[in-house]
Amino acid sequence: MKLTKIAAIAAAAMTVASPVLADLVFPSLSYRTGAYAAGGIPFADGYADYMTMLNERDGGIGGVMTRVIECETGFSTEKGVECYESTKGEGALVYQPLSTGITYQLIPKATADGIPVHSMGYGRTSAANGKVFRNVFNYPVNYWNGASIAVNHLLDINGGDISGKKVALIYHNSAYGKEPIRTLQELAKKHSFELTELAVDHPGQEQKSQWLQIRRERPDYVLMWGWGVMNQVAIQEAANIRFPMENFIGVWWSGAEIDVLPSGDASHGYKALAFTGVGADYPIYAEIQKYVVDTGKAAGDGNQLGTVIYNRGLYAAMLAAEAVRKAQEISGKMQIVASDMRDGMEALEITEERMTELGMPNFGPTFKVSCENHGGPGTAAVAQWDAGAKKWNLITDFASSDMSVIQPLIDADSAAYAAENNITPNCN
Amino acid sequence: MSAGFYFGVEVFLNGLMSGVMYSLVALGFVLIFKASGVFNYAQGVMALFAALTLVGVQSGQVPFAHLINAVFGTNVQHFGWEVPTFFALLIALAVMVLFAVLVEKFVLKHLVNQEPIILFMATIGLAYFMEGFGDLMWGAEIKKLDVGIPQGGNLWIEESTAFLGGDGFYGFYLDTLDIYATVIAAILVTSLVLFSKYTKTGRALRAVADDHQAALSVGISLRAIWVIVWAIAGFVALVAGIMWGSKSGVQFSLSLIALKALPVLILGGFTSIPGAIVGGLIIGVGEKMFEFLIGAPFLGGATENWFAYMLALMFLVFRPQGLFGEKIIERV
Numbered sequence: 001m002k003l004t005k006i007a008a009i010a011a012a013a014m015t016v017a018s019p020v021l022a023d024l025v026f027p028s029l030s031y032r033t034g035a036y037a038a039g040g041i042p043f044a045d046g047y048a049d050y051m052t053m054l055n056e057r058d059g060g061i062g063g064v065m066t067r068v069i070e071c072e073t074g075f076s077t078e079k080g081v082e083c084y085e086s087t088k089g090e091g092a093l094v095y096q097p098l099s100t101g102i103t104y105q106l107i108p109k110a111t112a113d114g115i116p117v118h119s120m121g122y123g124r125t126s127a128a129n130g131k132v133f134r135n136v137f138n139y140p141v142n143y144w145n146g147a148s149i150a151v152n153h154l155l156d157i158n159g160g161d162i163s164g165k166k167v168a169l170i171y172h173n174s175a176y177g178k179e180p181i182r183t184l185q186e187l188a189k190k191h192s193f194e195l196t197e198l199a200v201d202h203p204g205q206e207q208k209s210q211w212l213q214i215r216r217e218r219p220d221y222v223l224m225w226g227w228g229v230m231n232q233v234a235i236q237e238a239a240n241i242r243f244p245m246e247n248f249i250g251v252w253w254s255g256a257e258i259d260v261l262p263s264g265d266a267s268h269g270y271k272a273l274a275f276t277g278v279g280a281d282y283p284i285y286a287e288i289q290k291y292v293v294d295t296g297k298a299a300g301d302g303n304q305l306g307t308v309i310y311n312r313g314l315y316a317a318m319l320a321a322e323a324v325r326k327a328q329e330i331s332g333k334m335q336i337v338a339s340d341m342r343d344g345m346e347a348l349e350i351t352e353e354r355m356t357e358l359g360m361p362n363f364g365p366t367f368k369v370s371c372e373n374h375g376g377p378g379t380a381a382v383a384q385w386d387a388g389a390k391k392w393n394l395i396t397d398f399a400s401s402d403m404s405v406i407q408p409l410i411d412a413d414s415a416a417y418a419a420e421n422n423i424t425p426n427c428n
Numbered sequence: 429m430s431a432g433f434y435f436g437v438e439v440f441l442n443g444l445m446s447g448v449m450y451s452l453v454a455l456g457f458v459l460i461f462k463a464s465g466v467f468n469y470a471q472g473v474m475a476l477f478a479a480l481t482l483v484g485v486q487s488g489q490v491p492f493a494h495l496i497n498a499v500f501g502t503n504v505q506h507f508g509w510e511v512p513t514f515f516a517l518l519i520a521l522a523v524m525v526l527f528a529v530l531v532e533k534f535v536l537k538h539l540v541n542q543e544p545i546i547l548f549m550a551t552i553g554l555a556y557f558m559e560g561f562g563d564l565m566w567g568a569e570i571k572k573l574d575v576g577i578p579q580g581g582n583l584w585i586e587e588s589t590a591f592l593g594g595d596g597f598y599g600f601y602l603d604t605l606d607i608y609a610t611v612i613a614a615i616l617v618t619s620l621v622l623f624s625k626y627t628k629t630g631r632a633l634r635a636v637a638d639d640h641q642a643a644l645s646v647g648i649s650l651r652a653i654w655v656i657v658w659a660i661a662g663f664v665a666l667v668a669g670i671m672w673g674s675k676s677g678v679q680f681s682l683s684l685i686a687l688k689a690l691p692v693l694i695l696g697g698f699t700s701i702p703g704a705i706v707g708g709l710i711i712g713v714g715e716k717m718f719e720f721l722i723g724a725p726f727l728g729g730a731t732e733n734w735f736a737y738m739l740a741l742m743f744l745v746f747r748p749q750g751l752f753g754e755k756i757i758e759r760v
Binding site: 032033034035036037038041173197198199200201203205206208209210212213215216228229232233236237239240241242258261262263264266296301303 | 435438439442445446449494497498501503505559560563568569570571572573574579580581598601603672675676677679680681682683684685688716719720723724728729730732733
């Protein structure tokens, strides 16, 4: 009798605790509050609005509605992990941690739970090796690609020769900011340029020492790996010392409207890498307007549409939705689970034809994911800020990076991770 | 003298300027601690809130626009006018005075005779409330702040000092904004000192700072004094918010400038206005010179944050009450 009661209670508890398999669940580890909110809000809005549009226009994906569960991290690693733990039981298909710190914490957890992680343009770079990081994806581009693309741009504007040039890297003194250093050191050897590394402590409100050093040493170019207030202060300080803005290039996390607007006209000419299109001149925006904004279902108040980070959120959601379609196709079922999603992500193929169908022509690179390559094509464009028109313009195509330098670094770092964690690299 | 020497002098001068910026934040803490014994955790958020209010009023932004639009389905963002900086400053100041009244009425009044730790906890709550309230009122986007103070290296100083160090020296770099901040801080401190020494209210403030009970016994209203002190701290927060916000735009990380004030307070003492200034200058120069001479060349840089605290702690070993703080003697 006693056992029967316990079994009944356990059965009831399991019914309550089990995920409700009626939706395609996408946890959104957003940060709408705190010091980095200005960057977190547009991404979360873009991600949610795309999923809302799919629900309103198409009735979800393959007839199954999408459900975005937002969990506020405040860009804190601890809260990010709490968000993961509190949402994974909801039937989460994929996590986009939106923070390199959170990504590092989630890699072992999500791998153990069998849930894929997509760290798009951030996180652990060597996760591009899918033979070691089976559940982690960082397509279409990573930091090491970014470092190489920035250097390739310098080569392009210098007729292919930057030997003897001085390049300074000003970086956020965190796991994120330190990511490109190794690659840049290798590239400095290869192209014979002189690299100076300048760390800026969180949050980056005070950078006088670093910019005095730049003024003293007069580098030809400055690269920036910044985030949040560090970006705005760096651009203002560069203007203060009259550093030529066209010689100042930020990574994609240092290249949004919010980074350049506070310094007004002084930021004119500043460059940044971009792995999505800029502006709102894409057919997808008519759909977002019609099905999401006009119906009052937008995640925000609709004033972020077409901004760099909103576009990035939109793009992340599109990649997740396309991976779901692929997973549905592979598994033959519409209500997929996390393991199906992983397979879908690994088989994902983004073609220009498909991007055009989605109303996002030339919005991002075309690529095909594989077990060997979870990192995608590693391409990005260079954008330049026009302070007068208050808009970014892409000044290059999506260009590739120097994989002859990057691939050995990915192999070495992922091999070290595999050894530390007793992982046998495989594709089975 | 070599260019290297003059670069060192340049770093020293910029350290002084940075120190003034830290002092501006520290001053608000000192004022409130001196008058009420409360370590006001919300001082950084007050600077943020004051700057948000200033920019919001200046640019004609509708307060609580997000809330209004969500509730009524409207799409209001701006009034369609811009308020001149001077009047926007007055309105922002009025809001900070109102804030002081409300803090006294809804927080401090109910915590009279409580332990300092209770009051400290209350200010932590206040900080979180104000951050959320500021977000609700003015939105979380980064706002450009322009009150007419020029920014950028002062060309005249650069050109007239370029001859000093030969070809490798480009003249002293001093940010015009920092020069303005120094002048404003000097005026602010002088005014505060004159106010506390030569006005009736100022003397009442000092009396309360010395002994609450004795001040009450001679008829000084503790509640009125608290409102005045919080209002003055609100004004100081507005000045700090303007100076820091001019560099980075007004955004929520502005509240973190309080972190730069803590070593200044440890070093200068929590109860001394001159201490906040001298402490700021020592911290500013100390951290910049350490970064220039040791941090950047030998330790990989980014030493300023921890060095500031280390420097403050070293002072603490020899003077636990800070350089200018009052020595507390408790007799059994």
